[in-house]
Amino acid sequence: MTRKIPETTFSPATEAERYLQNAKQILREKAGKKDGLYADVKYVKMAAGTAYSAALLILDAYLKQKEGDKFTKPKSIEDYSNRIRKYDKKLLSLLADVYDELHLAGYYHGTRSVNTIQTGLNNVSIMLTYIR
Known part of the structure; x- marks a missing residue:
């Protein structure tokens, strides 16, 4: 007997x-903070990746709003940047910041800096206002 998992669409x-x-919860519950640094880089990377994924979801929704039926999912950060540049320079700047703070510093390099990660999370929150 197989169980069907109900689909929920948000x-x-x-x-x-x-x-x-989810990213904030991972940081709060698992990463540990002391003297402006996170203790466990594994969870910082996990949270940064999750938050960066949120940013990409936001950008996809924004581009769908702007491009309508012509929308195709961007394949690279350069593609996102080029397409966002056509519509909103502030959002483009937020994308550049989030890419640096969360994707490169947080996920890829595993920074322990609380300030860097918190700035990235705040920037994703600002990006969220573009699709609400």
């Missing part, structure tokens, strides 16, 4: 907010 904004809250 709006892009709700889904991105859920990702962002």
